[in-house]
Amino acid sequence: MNISVKGYAAQSATSPLGLFxxxxxxxxxxxxxxxxxxxxxxxxxxxVARNDWGWSQYPIVPGHEIIGRVASVGEKVSRFKxxxxxxxxxxxxxxxxxxxxxxxWEQYCEKGATYxxxxxxxTDGTPTHGGYSEQIxxxxxxxxxxxxxxxxAGAAPLLCAGVTMWSPLKxxxxxxxxxxxxxxxxxxxxxGLKLAKALGAEVTLFSRSPGKEEDARRLGADxxxxxxxxxxxxxxxxxxxxxxxTVPYEHDVNPYLPTLATGGTLVLVGYLGPLQQTxxxxxxxxxxxxxxxxxxIGGIPETQAMLDFCGEKGIAxxxxxxxxxxxxxxxxxxxxxxxxxRFVIDIxxxxxxAEAGAPA
Ligand code: NAP
Ligand code: ZN
Ligand code: ZN
Numbered sequence: 132m133n134i135s136v137k138g139y140a141a142q143s144a145t146s147p148l149g150l151f152x153x154x155x156x157x158x159x160x161x162x163x164x165x166x167x168x169x170x171x172x173x174x175x176x177x178x179v180a181r182n183d184w185g186w187s188q189y190p191i192v193p194g195h196e197i198i199g200r201v202a203s204v205g206e207k208v209s210r211f212k213x214x215x216x217x218x219x220x221x222x223x224x225x226x227x228x229x230x231x232x233x234x235x236w237e238q239y240c241e242k243g244a245t246y247x248x249x250x251x252x253x254t255d256g257t258p259t260h261g262g263y264s265e266q267i268x269x270x271x272x273x274x275x276x277x278x279x280x281x282x283x284a285g286a287a288p289l290l291c292a293g294v295t296m297w298s299p300l301k302x303x304x305x306x307x308x309x310x311x312x313x314x315x316x317x318x319x320x321x322x323g324l325k326l327a328k329a330l331g332a333e334v335t336l337f338s339r340s341p342g343k344e345e346d347a348r349r350l351g352a353d354x355x356x357x358x359x360x361x362x363x364x365x366x367x368x369x370x371x372x373x374x375x376x377t378v379p380y381e382h383d384v385n386p387y388l389p390t391l392a393t394g395g396t397l398v399l400v401g402y403l404g405p406l407q408q409t410x411x412x413x414x415x416x417x418x419x420x421x422x423x424x425x426x427x428i429g430g431i432p433e434t435q436a437m438l439d440f441c442g443e444k445g446i447a448x449x450x451x452x453x454x455x456x457x458x459x460x461x462x463x464x465x466x467x468x469x470x471x472x473r474f475v476i477d478i479x480x481x482x483x484x485a486e487a488g489a490p491a
Contacts, residue, residue: 133157134164137481138264139455140190144182147459148263150484151190155268156257160207163274165217170262171196171288171448172474173318174379174401177462179249184403187249194262194476195221195247196290198283208271216283218275218438219267220290221428223247223259227272235432237273263455265482275435278442285447288318288473289438292448294429296323296375297437299398300330302426303373307331312367314358314376314387316343316350317465319400321449321472323375324351326437329444335367337374337387340468350449350472358386369393369419375426377401383409388421396422448473454480 133154140151158164176193178184197219201211211217224245225237232240245253248261261267277286296319305311305327312335313323320336327334328351336343336352344355356363367390374387374397384406387397415421429437441447449472453461461474 134266134268136265137484138192138260139458139481140192140260140263141180142190144180144187148180148193150486151192153190153192153260155260155266156252156255158203158205158268159254159270160205161270161272162205162268163201163208163211163217163271164203165197165199165219165267165269165274166202167197167199167262167265167267167478169198169284169287170194170476170478171291171318171450172453172458172461172465172476173288173291174465175291176261177465178379180462188258191249192260192263193248194264195219196287196292196475197247197262197267198277198287198290199267202266204271210271210276211274216277216279218277218286218290219247219262219269219273220275220294220434221247222431223250223269223273224253226253235430237430238428239430263458263476263481265478273431275431275438278438280442280445281438281447284452284475284477285450286438286441287475288322288448288450289441290434291428292318292322292473293326293441294434294437295319295400295426296326297440298429298433299373299375299400299426300326301433303396303398305330305332305373309333309373310371310392311335312337312356312371312374312390314374315378315401316340316347316472317377317468317470318448318473319377321350323377325446327351329440329446335371346471364390371395373398375400381406381408384423385409385412388412388415391415391419391421393419394421395419396424398424398426400426448475450475452477455484456480
């Protein structure tokens with residue numbers, strides 16, 4: 132039987148999110164039905180709700196940083212039982228057979244991964260909807276185990292912000308002796324500071340915002356460099372093995388390239404699109420064997436590894452818990468970089484929402 136749920140959806144690129152009723156698919160034998168407790172608010176949710184990337188199809192229920200409790204399991208589910216605390220990130224399925232999937236890089240599935248929202252289910256073609264909702268139905272292979280040591284609300288942002296930082300840190304082999312810089316102290320950036328520090332690196336924050344220094348140090352930064360201060364930028368010339376740039380909008384990457392050490396890499400995870408206003412100068416790249424790269428979230432095995440690492444080290448996000456009804460204000464505050472450092476929606480407030488016409 133299909134499952135009727137409430138959620139919050141965007142109905143167009145310009146309309147605020149509001150209450151939306153829809154049905155989840157009938158659970159299949161390998162599916163887990165999850166009662167959602169918390170959903171993190173990622174800047175990507177805002178990009179997709181407002182069609183910043185040009186492919187949004189409405190209605191859209193965003194949310195891909197999901198923590199919940201298993202409500203029921205299909206007969207073929209072996210990895211979970213009713214009552215388990217679990218997570219769901221940006222992916223709910225992939226082809227599972229291509230070269231990327233076989234390596235555990237489902238985010239780079241050559242046939243196109245199925246995203247938690249804004250995709251089509253691989254079996255029945257119905258649109259997928261995300262975590263700003265009461266329940267979700269996910270095949271067990273894309274459900275993550277939540278370590279018992281982690282606070283469920285603080286753990287929600289690990290499912291996207293955490294793994295998006297973890298994947299490049301691991302891919303570029305960050306550890307003791309590495310020098311890492313993170314550009315932008317938002318949801319992704321603050322997880323980048325925490326994870327890079329916990330992996331043993333020397334950590335620097337590049338920020339436009341001078342007021343963030345004390346927080347940055349508390350979160351794991353050894354130093355903070357104000358990115359539009361030329362003297363401070365010169366002071367870190369040729370320093371970093373890896374820079375992870377989380378800035379969501381087009382910006383000039385040229386000031387960062389001279390701060391890479393020989394052989395260093397600047398990884399873009401925020402902005403998607405051409406760098407037209409200030410094209411990247413290949414000079415410092417060629418002369419110093421430096422690279423500009425990109426990276427997309429993380430696959431299922433590395434997401435579980437990141438969660439287990441966070442469980443051992445006691446790492447979770449710094450969050451501001453909000454009721455579902457405040458999501459539109461939260462988006463506006465995120466645009467002003469006014470969040471410390473991730474909004475997380477308490478889904479109990481969605482369940483409790485009184486509905487017009489419903490019996491009291
Ligand atoms: P966020 O919380 O809004 O943080 C972004 C930070 O970037 C801000 O706090 C700000 O830091 C800085 N910033 C914002 N606008 C800027 C501008 N115009 N110029 C320079 N700096 C600016 O966003 P988020 O959730 O961390 O997401 C960041 C980006 O990553 C978004 O575009 C999101 O869609 C994308 N993302 C990508 C992946 C992936 O897999 N690649 C995964 C998740 C999210 P300061 O105030 O410190 O400068
Ligand atoms: Zn995200
Ligand atoms: Zn695949």
